[in-house]
Amino acid sequence: MHFEIAADFLGEPGPRAGFVLLGAFLLSFLFIRTSARLIRNPKVTWWPGNVETKGGLHIHHLVWGILLILIAGFLEFAVAPASPWLEILAALFGVGAGLTLDEFALWVHLEDVYWEDEGRASLDAVLVATLLAGLIVLGLSPFELANQTSAVTALAIAVAIDLLLCVVTILKGKPILGLTGVFVPLASLIGSLRLASPSSPWARWRYSDTGPKMARSQARFERMRQRRHRVRDAIGGAPGR
Numbered sequence: 001m002h003f004e005i006a007a008d009f010l011g012e013p014g015p016r017a018g019f020v021l022l023g024a025f026l027l028s029f030l031f032i033r034t035s036a037r038l039i040r041n042p043k044v045t046w047w048p049g050n051v052e053t054k055g056g057l058h059i060h061h062l063v064w065g066i067l068l069i070l071i072a073g074f075l076e077f078a079v080a081p082a083s084p085w086l087e088i089l090a091a092l093f094g095v096g097a098g099l100t101l102d103e104f105a106l107w108v109h110l111e112d113v114y115w116e117d118e119g120r121a122s123l124d125a126v127l128v129a130t131l132l133a134g135l136i137v138l139g140l141s142p143f144e145l146a147n148q149t150s151a152v153t154a155l156a157i158a159v160a161i162d163l164l165l166c167v168v169t170i171l172k173g174k175p176i177l178g179l180t181g182v183f184v185p186l187a188s189l190i191g192s193l194r195l196a197s198p199s200s201p202w203a204r205w206r207y208s209d210t211g212p213k214m215a216r217s218q219a220r221f222e223r224m225r226q227r228r229h230r231v232r233d234a235i236g237g238a239p240g241r
Contacts, residue, residue: 013083017090018137022130024094025101029126032061032102036114060112062103068096101125128176135183165192173197173221197221 038047051059072093075081081089104125105113113119162185169191170178181188196202198217207214 017086020087021090021094022133022137024091025098028095028098029102032099062100065096065099068092165189168192172202173200
C-alpha cells in the first residue's frame, strides 16, 4: 500500500478546486456559526437578526446552503468550466456546504435543535467532512494500485488488514478514527488497540457490565466526553436557549 501527498496539488485543476471548496466550506461554517452566536447574545444589537418572512416564518440558513449547492453543482456538470470559473463554482459549493452542514442536526431530527444537545451532531458532521475532504485534497489515496502487478497478494493482504482494523475501530465507537484509518492505517491500528467506548457494540459484546474493562472505559470516555463538550461549546456555543 502506497500513500503519497501530491507535491504540486495546487497546480492541477481538480485538487485546486477541491482546496478552494474546502477553504470556502470552513470559512462559511465559521462565519455562520459566529453569526448565530451573535444573534443569540442579547447584548449584541448591532448584528443583523434571522431571516424571516412577513408572516414570521424563520428561513434557516441551510435553505440558502442547499440552493447554492444545487446551483453550483448543476453549473459544474452542465458547463464544466475552466479556471477561474471552476474555482468560483467550487467556492460557491463550499459556502453552500458550510451553511448546510452547520444545521446538519435539523436533517436528522426534523426540528430546530440548533442550540440543544442534539445540535452537537452538526459539529460532528462538519468535523468528519473536513477531515475526509482534507485528506482527499492533500492527495492521500486509500489504496494505490499503480504497482499491483508486482505485489498483488501483498497489496490484497494489506488492504484487507487495514479495512478490518477500520471496522474494529468503528465498532469500538470511534467512527472518525476508523474513517481516517482508510487513508492513514496507523490511525485504525491505534483505534483498534485502545479501549472501546462503553456504549459501543464492541463493549456490549466483549466487556462485562461489572468488569474492570467496562469501568476503565466509562471513566476514560467520561473524561473525553467532558473535554469534547468544552471544545464544542467553545466553537459552537453552549446548548440551551
